[in-house]
Amino acid sequence: MNLRTFLSALSGVLLASVLPVFGADVVDRPEKLTYPPLTFEPPNPSQYRVQLKTGPVAYVVPDRTLPLVTISVLLRAGSYLDPKGQEGLSEFTGYLLTKGGTEAKTAEELEERLAFLAANLGSGIGDDSGAVNLNLLSKDLPEGLQILRSVLTQPRFQSNKLELYRQQSIQSMKQRNDESTAIQSREQERLAYGDHFWASRFTTEKSVNSLTQDDLRSFHRKWIHPGNFVVAASGDFDRDAMIAQLETLFGNWPYTGQTPPAIPTNIIMAPPGIYFVNKDVNQGRVSVLLPGVLRDDPDFLAIQVMNDILGGGGFTSRIMNRVRSDEGLAYGAGSGFPGGVYYPLAFQAGFASKSRSVNYATSIVLEEMARIASTPVSQEELETAKRSFIDTFPENFNTKAKVASLFARDEFTGRYATQPDYWQKWRPRVEAVTQEDVLRVAKEHLHPTKAVILMVGQEKEIQKGDPSHPVTFQQLSTGPVTQVPLRDPLTMEPLPLGTN
Amino acid sequence: MNFLRLTGVLVASALPAFAQQIPVIERHLSNGFKLLLVERHEEPRIAGGWVVKVGSSNERLGTTGIAHLFEHMMFKGTPTLGTKDAARDLQLIAEQERVRGEMRKEEALMRLSLRRGQLDDVTKPENFTPRYKELEVEFKKLIDEQRQLLVKNEFDRVYTTAGASGMNAFTSEDMTGYFITVPANKLELWCWMESERLLRPVFREFYAERDVVYEERRMRVESTPIGKFGEQFTAMFWDAHPYMWPVLGWPSDIPNITKRDADEFYALFYQPQNITLILVGDFKADAAEAMVRRYFERIPAGTQPPPEVITREPDQVAEKRMYAEAETNPQVDILWKTVGFQHQDSYPLDILQLLLSNRTGRLYKGLVLGSEVATDTYAVQDSKKWAGYFNIGGEAKDGKTPQDVEQGIYAELDKLKEELVPADELQKVKNQFAAFEYRKLTANFPIFIQVLQNEGLGDWREVNEANAKLQAVTAEDVQRVARKYFTREARAVAIYNRKPGSGSASEDPDLVGLSADQKPVVRRIIESLLAEKDVAKLKQALAQMQAQTGTPDPKRQQLQNIIQKKVAARIAELEKQ
Known part of the structure; x- marks a missing residue:
């Protein structure tokens, strides 16, 4: 295209902008708009909280708008309970609880019945908690509760279902080195918390093959009982009727279980440096890791505001603006400072970029971490982050199912016991965060020189870099460059370097 | 139980009659916009957005991916939103286009070298022509100057500061959708922002955004295990219909899309008569409609309807x-x-x-x-x-x-x-x-x-x-x-x-001891054996192999023994069935 044709195309745009597009009643800038007041008060957990006589605390939230009911039973169990060599025990038990039949019904009969009722019943046990979830039409609630009782008290763990899940599990292990994202998240876990830490242990063909029906039964009898439950119920029911139904659901439990031990917190982050996994893909993936904080840290909300400005806030955040909008180096770029319930979860910043620009983009991320820890953020940035937290607050409570689930989760993690007015005080606490607070917490937590940098990609191409923005590994980190081997997907033993 | 009984129960529990219906109110604006409103007062927020009836199936070869790139450009602002100096900003965009025009001539030369086999990849910096590198520097200067005037991602910032959330958009083969959720008292902000970007969009940072889209392609397609294969399969499935090309566009086309292409695309497809506005949430329909009219009826009606996709997929005649x-x-x-x-x-x-x-x-x-x-x-x-x-x-x-x-x-x-x-x-x-x-x-x-x-x-x-x-x-x-x-x-x-050698799955114990170049050969043979169902054919192959035993090379003998063992195992497996 030549200049003249371009200018004629452009003149169209210019012309449009001189037309009288702002009528007398349309302002030229959005700041000039005024809005009617909007008040919102979060619901109070005590309004819904019920201490059941049969043990669990339940949050019971009636909602008559649709003929649906949701019941969620949170379980105090997790992979931290897996004995060494039996990795996968909690996961298998959690999955097969609702997929392996009950004493009265085979797995096939149970699933067929639920499908006919268009009811969704599922279960799982993760790192530090588990859940059984039921969603169904309210007309089927009595039958649904009976089924829920039988999967919780008398799961069959049908042997052909155990074998099938074992087989599926081993086969999916074989894909562990196929996706660069999978390699990244696995190695990130190991670098952030240490090989020894329970959350860095992975299932292997051997550990999964060791699991027997008896192992699952004994795991179930130990941990899955009302003393370890918290319940969220919402939907089309009468409050008192639901309470009575829950008492029946949990009454006369056929066995007594145990209280699980405290969740181990012995994490150790890898020494600062660059950790490289060689993988033949044309886009490198990078994670920048630093030690994190607990959710109950007094600075947690100030840290959230700081992280929102740094990389958590999407298009209003600095990392996104520089890595994506300015330079076009990545589709997604940002940071997270999650805050752990039981142990500090690591800070992480990251992106994916074509091999040649990986080092340059990493240098930008590190620069932004250093900048927010040395210069105060602008008042405008602070205000944007705070408004975004405060004015989207109602979304936490926008369905009754969300209300019940949020409060049950707080009960489960102990937050309700220590801070029953947490959500009432949340907005004033965010409002109180200052520019000084942001600088202070950034200084305290963001030390780019201490970063553990994980890269997954084509090492040679990444090292060649971009001639107009040359950046070397040595410029990114004063620590050593460590080659991280891929792992044999079935044994998780390191493979010889150079395999990819 | 049957469905009739289900309806019976529903009536018995006295549900509102519209319970299964979404109560949509349809209105038409004077310039051609359709407006759909759903009042819902469960939470003090409004989900709002619009859909343009254009997607990758409306594209042409050479500029495939433009519908999706265009979606990205709609977040770049307006003359007053996104820059401190609107006039200079537009001048700089014009200057950048001039340099880009020069760069495109060089890109054509590089493509020629690629076709002649003199280059392996036109995107590698070491393959750029000297003139292209000079122009890159010139272009970078203009970008740097523009950056001084930019108010970065102001479109997003205005919404975020107002408590909006979930701003996003998507492009498919058939449509492009834009959406956000705003506090219930900020409906007017939504009207202002959305009507302004439709009325007077400015496509600044066009070329950096094009690179972002290319990264999106690397992320979704090129660096995933079956992304590229899926793309090829789709292209193979459709004989004639534009559904054959990826929504993200062919790799050759994304860098070739110009700002002028984007301007023309906008004029053709982003006309009010091709767009439907949708609001769901906490508002009163009549008041919302009046406000929407006040803002969106400022946008001129289109002059001619956008073209429909004519090409019909012919009946497929062979697998x-x-x-x-x-x-x-x-x-x-x-x-x-x-x-x-x-x-x-x-x-x-x-x-x-x-x-x-x-x-x-x-x-x-x-x-x-x-x-x-x-x-x-x-x-x-x-x-x-x-x-x-x-x-x-x-x-x-x-x-x-x-x-x-x-x-x-x-x-x-x-x-x-x-x-x-x-x-x-x-x-x-x-x-x-x-x-x-x-x-x-x-x-x-x-x-x-x-x-x-x-x-x-x-x-x-x-x-x-x-x-x-x-x-x-x-x-x-x-x-x-x-x-x-x-x-x-x-x-x-x-x-x-599975690509031989990938995944590093645990070694078949039979293969231990084979050399690195023998292993993939054996794996491929084993795979083809598994695909073979004809026992007679396998038996014949085995007999032939056994007749050939006794070669002098012990390494080769080991290989043959393994293959014979695998064939025998497959025969046994088939006979068991």
Whole structure:
């Protein structure tokens, strides 16, 4: 295209902008708009909280708008309970609880019945908690509760279902080195918390093959009982009727279980440096890791505001603006400072970029971490982050199912016991965060020189870099460059370097 | 239980009559916009957005990917939003276009060198022409100057500061959708922002955004195990229809899209008569309509309607097959040509999808639990705007082949062609559709997005009318469409086997001791053995190999022994069946 044709195309745009597009009643800038007041008060957990006589605390939230009911039973169990060599025990038990039949019904009969009722019943046990979830039409609630009782008290763990899940599990292990994202998240876990830490242990063909029906039964009898439950119920029911139904659901439990031990917190982050996994893909993936904080840290909300400005806030955040909008180096770029319930979860910043620009983009991320820890953020940035937290607050409570689930989760993690007015005080606490607070917490937590940098990609191409923005590994980190081997997907033993 | 009893219970619990319907109010603006309003007062927020009836199927070769790139550009602001100096900003954009015009001449030269085999890749910096590198520097200066004037991502910042959330957009083959959720008192802000960007968009930072899109392509397609294969399979499936190219565009085309292409695209497709505005949430419909009119009726009506997609997919006359080696577990993926949106056969095909899907569906029961050839299966019926397809596939269980899964799928389809679906099985899937009528109504955004998608395909009313049509489907309808569409000549089949040496799966103990170049050979032979079903043929091959034993090279002998062992094992396995 030549200049003249371009200018004629452009003149169209210019012309449009001189037309009288702002009528007398349309302002030229959005700041000039005024809005009617909007008040919102979060619901109070005590309004819904019920201490059941049969043990669990339940949050019971009636909602008559649709003929649906949701019941969620949170379980105090997790992979931290897996004995060494039996990795996968909690996961298998959690999955097969609702997929392996009950004493009265085979797995096939149970699933067929639920499908006919268009009811969704599922279960799982993760790192530090588990859940059984039921969603169904309210007309089927009595039958649904009976089924829920039988999967919780008398799961069959049908042997052909155990074998099938074992087989599926081993086969999916074989894909562990196929996706660069999978390699990244696995190695990130190991670098952030240490090989020894329970959350860095992975299932292997051997550990999964060791699991027997008896192992699952004994795991179930130990941990899955009302003393370890918290319940969220919402939907089309009468409050008192639901309470009575829950008492029946949990009454006369056929066995007594145990209280699980405290969740181990012995994490150790890898020494600062660059950790490289060689993988033949044309886009490198990078994670920048630093030690994190607990959710109950007094600075947690100030840290959230700081992280929102740094990389958590999407298009209003600095990392996104520089890595994506300015330079076009990545589709997604940002940071997270999650805050752990039981142990500090690591800070992480990251992106994916074509091999040649990986080092340059990493240098930008590190620069932004250093900048927010040395210069105060602008008042405008602070205000944007705070408004975004405060004015989207109602979304936490926008369905009754969300209300019940949020409060049950707080009960489960102990937050309700220590801070029953947490959500009432949340907005004033965010409002109180200052520019000084942001600088202070950034200084305290963001030390780019201490970063553990994980890269997954084509090492040679990444090292060649971009001639107009040359950046070397040595410029990114004063620590050593460590080659991280891929792992044999079935044994998780390191493979010889150079395999990819 | 049957569906009639279900409705009986619903009446008994005195539900509002509209419970299964989304109460959409339709209005028309003077300049051609359609406006859809759904009042919902459960939370003090509003999900708002609009759908443009344009997608990758409206594109032309050479600039494929423009609909999606354009979606990205709509977030770059307006003359007053996104820059401190609107006049200079536009000058700089014009200057950048001039330099880019020069760069395009160099790009043409580089493409010529590529065609002649003098370059391996036009995107590598070391392959740039000297003139191109000079121009790059010149362009960078203009960008740096513009950056001084930019108010970065101001469009996003204004919304974020106002407590909006979930701002995003998507592009598909048929439509482009934009959306956000705002506090209920900020409807006027939504009107201001959205009407301004439609009225006076400025496509600044165009070339950096083009690079972002290319990174998106690397992320979604190029650096995933089967991304590129999936793209090739889709391109192979459609003979003529523009559904053949990826929504993200061909790699050669994305860097070739110019700002002028974007301007022309905008003028053609982003006219009010091609756009529907949608609001779901806490407002009063009449007041909202008045406000929307005040802002959006400022936008001039289009002069001519956007062109429709004329090319019709010709009837396929022969099966197509693709064999791929990828970093993934062995699997099969099959596509059949079906029908487009609101075609009368799309409803029995939807029923068929659910009959085949899920843990109580026929594929899982037949192939995972029954013959145990697969670890997982899926079925998808996708009626797009202009044409449709049915997709079935699954992962082979260890020791089985993708071809075993493929044959298992055909066996299940044959049953559907030969025998009528039993009444209770049909009722089961109808119950699931009926329950979904409630599940779809739980919050603003899910309601919004369903209205948007149906409108983008051609008719929002489908969101309320589909269930009745699904409930009316008979077992005979299901059998008729199974026979009509699941034919050999209407299908394309992709067979995926694991790329030899990838995944570093644990070593077959028989292969220990072989050299690094022998191993892949043996693995390939083992794979082809697994695909072979003819016992007689295998026995003959084994006899031949045994006759040849006694070669002087011990390494070669070891290889032959292993292959013979594998052939014998396969024969034994087949004879056991």
